[in-house]
Amino acid sequence: MLHSNLLRLVARGSSSRLMSTATKLTTVEVNDETGIATLTMNRPPVNSQNVQLLLDLQASISEIENNKSRGLILTSAHSNVFSAGLDIFEMYNTDVERLRTVWTELQNVWIALYGTSLPTAAAINGHAPAGGCLLATACEYRVMRPNFLIGLNEAQLGIIAPKWLMSGFTNVLPKRVAERALTQGRMFTTQEAFEAGLVDEIASSKEEAVEKCAAFIGSFAKVNPLARGLTKLQFRADNIKEFEKIREKDVADFAALASSPEVQKVMGTYLENLKNKGKK
Numbered sequence: 001m002l003h004s005n006l007l008r009l010v011a012r013g014s015s016s017r018l019m020s021t022a023t024k025l026t027t028v029e030v031n032d033e034t035g036i037a038t039l040t041m042n043r044p045p046v047n048s049q050n051v052q053l054l055l056d057l058q059a060s061i062s063e064i065e066n067n068k069s070r071g072l073i074l075t076s077a078h079s080n081v082f083s084a085g086l087d088i089f090e091m092y093n094t095d096v097e098r099l100r101t102v103w104t105e106l107q108n109v110w111i112a113l114y115g116t117s118l119p120t121a122a123a124i125n126g127h128a129p130a131g132g133c134l135l136a137t138a139c140e141y142r143v144m145r146p147n148f149l150i151g152l153n154e155a156q157l158g159i160i161a162p163k164w165l166m167s168g169f170t171n172v173l174p175k176r177v178a179e180r181a182l183t184q185g186r187m188f189t190t191q192e193a194f195e196a197g198l199v200d201e202i203a204s205s206k207e208e209a210v211e212k213c214a215a216f217i218g219s220f221a222k223v224n225p226l227a228r229g230l231t232k233l234q235f236r237a238d239n240i241k242e243f244e245k246i247r248e249k250d251v252a253d254f255a256a257l258a259s260s261p262e263v264q265k266v267m268g269t270y271l272e273n274l275k276n277k278g279k280k
């Protein structure tokens with residue numbers, strides 16, 4: 001019998017191990033040769049981030065930190081979407097407590113990923129709007145497949161992303177480019193994202209994206225891991241401190257904003273458009 005919380009299984013041949021987790025919406029596979037863990041989001045159809053996916057992501061990040069992996073690659077099990085961002089269905093017509101939980105768990109995932117000392121990279125094998133872009137930009141390196149879209153489109157939805165949520169984005173883009181993109185709610189094509197520096201490389205397949213991410217993580221092979229990790233965290237310390245200061249208030253602000261009739265109306269219209277898109 002497989003125990004869901006501790007067994008390590010031989011998954012594909014002898015070169016990688018699927019680390020069993022208590023989770024269902026993410027999997028963790030560690031490459032035996034490189035020691036790098038691949039964390040795959042698997043919530044069909046578009047990895048929209050409901051509370052369960054956010055909890056599973058946290059559990060998988062902890063597992064990777066605890067199993068002495070050399071780095072973490074975040075990717076998606078789906079062919080054309082990395083993650084569609086927060087699950088709008090879960091935020092629509094719900095109570096304030098649920099909204100507080102959604103936001104608290106989004107914060108928890110972000111800080112776990114942004115604040116890990118492990119080397120991290122995102123193999124972006126599909127669209128990455130809003131919360132999808134948030135996860136990708138929490139990583140240190142991004143490789144994306146062609147002809148997809150990535151960006152923080154909140155302004156287009158009439159909503160405001162808090163500063164911590166933008167900080168991965170503003171870390172990697174020049175201030176002027178970031179300001180314009182955020183105020184426009186701009187979605188970048190893969191090529192545009194590459195030219196702007198939002199993604200570091202383009203790969204023609206998911207496998208190639210994962211390989212390029214592994215090569216980035218491998219580039220630290222000769223660097224002392226403690227020195228590397230502490231240096232990374234010094235770069236991120238200001239954003240993390242700012243976030244910790246406003247964390248509680250941010251949950252209250254989000255719950256108030258997302259439960260307001262105006263934003264609920266935006267969500268309703270948005271969901272209608274998404275549903276109608278499927279019928280066209």
Ligand SMILES: CC/C=C\C/C=C\C/C=C\C/C=C/C(=O)SCCNC(=O)CCNC(=O)[C@H](O)C(C)(C)COP(=O)(O)OP(=O)(O)OC[C@H]1O[C@@H](n2cnc3c(N)ncnc32)[C@H](O)[C@@H]1OP(=O)(O)O
Binds near residue numbers: 157
């Ligand atoms: C509107 C938000 C309001 C308030 C929040 C307030 C403040 C928060 C500030 C910032 C934090 C972050 C917020 C977010 O992340 S909000 C989510 C933003 N996401 C998007 O705008 C992406 C929407 N989706 C798409 O653009 C496309 O689906 C996508 C390009 C990802 C994939 O396209 P594709 O053609 O492959 O699939 P679709 O047919 O469009 O979708 C398939 C299926 O999935 C459902 N779907 C898509 N996205 C979501 C989602 N984010 N949440 C829930 N469900 C989603 C879609 O309805 C389809 O369902 P079905 O018709 O049943 O098959």
